[in-house]
Structures are given as C-alpha cells and as structure tokens.
Amino acid sequence: MIRFESVSKVYDDGTTAVDNLNLEVPTGSLLALVGPSGCGKTTSLRMINRLIDATSGTITLDGVDVSSTDRVGLRRKIGYVIQHAGLFPHRTVVDNVAALPRLLGGDRKKTRARALELLELVGLDERFAHRYPWQLSGGQQQRVGVARALATDPPFLLMDEPFSAVDPIVRAQLQDEFLRLQGEIGKTIVMVTHDIDEALKLGDQVAVLRTGGVLAQFGTPLELLTR
Numbered sequence: 001m002i003r004f005e006s007v008s009k010v011y012d013d014g015t016t017a018v019d020n021l022n023l024e025v026p027t028g029s030l031l032a033l034v035g036p037s038g039c040g041k042t043t044s045l046r047m048i049n050r051l052i053d054a055t056s057g058t059i060t061l062d063g064v065d066v067s068s069t070d071r072v073g074l075r076r077k078i079g080y081v082i083q084h085a086g087l088f089p090h091r092t093v094v095d096n097v098a099a100l101p102r103l104l105g106g107d108r109k110k111t112r113a114r115a116l117e118l119l120e121l122v123g124l125d126e127r128f129a130h131r132y133p134w135q136l137s138g139g140q141q142q143r144v145g146v147a148r149a150l151a152t153d154p155p156f157l158l159m160d161e162p163f164s165a166v167d168p169i170v171r172a173q174l175q176d177e178f179l180r181l182q183g184e185i186g187k188t189i190v191m192v193t194h195d196i197d198e199a200l201k202l203g204d205q206v207a208v209l210r211t212g213g214v215l216a217q218f219g220t221p222l223e224l225l226t227r
C-alpha cells in the first residue's frame with residue numbers, strides 16, 4: 001500500500017505544486033493521477049521515489065516512511081516508467097532491461113535471462129533483444145521501458161505518461177496489453193496521465209488534481225462517472 005498523508009510540495013521559488021494531498025493506493029491496485037498540465041501530477045509521483053522530497057507530510061510504502069529509506073533502496077522497490085521510455089541509447093534492448101539489476105549487484109547470466117523473460121512478457125521476442133533503442137518504434141520502446149521497470153521485480157511501479165508519446169492506435173493497444181499484464185503481475189501502481197479516458201480505463205481508482213496541486217475528486221471510475 002502507498003499512502004500520502006497531508007503531503008505538500010513548495011518549490012524553492014515559492015510555487016505550491018502539491019497542496020495537502022491525502023491518498024491511499026491499496027496493494028495490487030492502480031491509481032491514476034489525472035488533471036491539467038502543471039497541476040502537480042509529476043511532482044506527486046516523484047516524491048514517492050524521492051526524485052523530489054516533500055516539503056511536509058508523509059509518504060509511506062507498506063507503512064515505511066520513504067524519507068527514512070535511501071534512494072538506492074527505493075530503486076530496488078520502485079520501478080519507474082517515463083514518457084519516451086528514457087532508454088539508454090548506447091545499450092542494446094536486453095542490456096537496457098538488465099542494467100539496473102546489474103548495477104545493484106545481480107549476476108550477469110541471471111539478470112540477462114530474466115531480462116529476456118521480461119521482454120517476452122511485454123511482447124518482444126529475442127529478435128528485438130540485440131537491437132538499439134533507435135531501431136525500435138515508439139511503442140516498442142515503451143514496452144522496453146515497462147520491462148526495464150520490472151527488472152528488479154519491484155512491488156511498486158510509477159508510470160509518468162507511459163503511453164502518451166505514441167499514436168492513438170498504438171496507445172490503445174499498449175493500454176490493453178498493459179491491463180492484461182497488470183492482471184498477471186498485480187503491482188501497486190501510480191500512473192500519471194493528462195488523458196481522463198486513459199485514467200478511467202486503467203485506474204482502479206482515479207485521483208483528479210486541479211491547479212495548485214489540490215485533490216478535486218477521488219474514487220473508482222464508476223464512482224466518478226456516476227457522481
């Protein structure tokens with residue numbers, strides 16, 4: 001479970017990006033954070049893995065305060081998928097997926113074998129494993145990004161606009177495949193999107209933020225649509 005308790009973020013220039021946010025993401029569920037550009041979605045997400053530190057309030061992962069966990073510890077526990085996948089350009093696909101487990105001390109053969117399994121899981125067979133990112137389509141790169149985020153077998157996954165950089169047809173396909181994958185892996189996920197349809201389609205729960213980082217609405221897609 002991921003829990004935000006009265007979490008706020010004020011940047012150094014005085015901008016309040018997140019204002020007194022209270023949220024709970026039950027284990028195995030996906031929370032979609034949605035709202036207009038600049039409403040604090042990415043800031044909220046990055047406070048979970050401490051790419052940004054909260055100004056006040058507490059974020060806990062299964063009851064453990066993230067501020068008492070070092071960033072390397074958080075990397076093991078939290079996979080991270082970003083827009084455009086953010087792959088390492090000079091590494092092959094399989095090396096991209098194996099990079100973090102290797103960095104964290106994993107055995108070369110085992111991390112490689114696991115990377116190939118994960119690529120298979122996201123629909124990329126061995127032909128793609130030895131290509132470089134630039135030799136893949138945008139949608140294929142996003143699949144590699146998802147496989148890479150899963151490489152340390154983290155219980156938590158953060159996704160920042162993971163499907164928005166591809167065309168609508170590929171996006172719909174990736175969303176469907178992701179739903180199927182999540183059905184199998186059951187991670188605890190926070191996903192940022194500016195697309196309300198995507199939030200309603202993928203979220204078990206949806207949090208709508210408005211400008212100033214204030215939570216406007218929170219509930220299941222059904223609750224939001226019938227309220």
Ligand code: ADP
Pocket residue numbers: 011012013015016017035036037038039040041042043044
């Ligand atoms: P979103 O992801 O919803 O587009 P962000 O979390 O990126 O929103 O940004 C929330 C607010 O914080 C915006 O007003 C943005 O301009 C501001 N902001 C983001 N990063 C910084 C920063 N490093 N310094 C100052 N203000 C920032």
Ligand code: ADP
Pocket residue numbers: 049074075076078079080082086100149
């Ligand atoms: P390196 O240590 O190889 O230089 P970086 O620390 O620069 O790698 O990270 C590169 C990218 O890895 C980041 O931009 C981020 O998107 C991605 N990344 C992968 N997994 C995580 C994670 N669990 N937490 C944060 N970033 C991650």
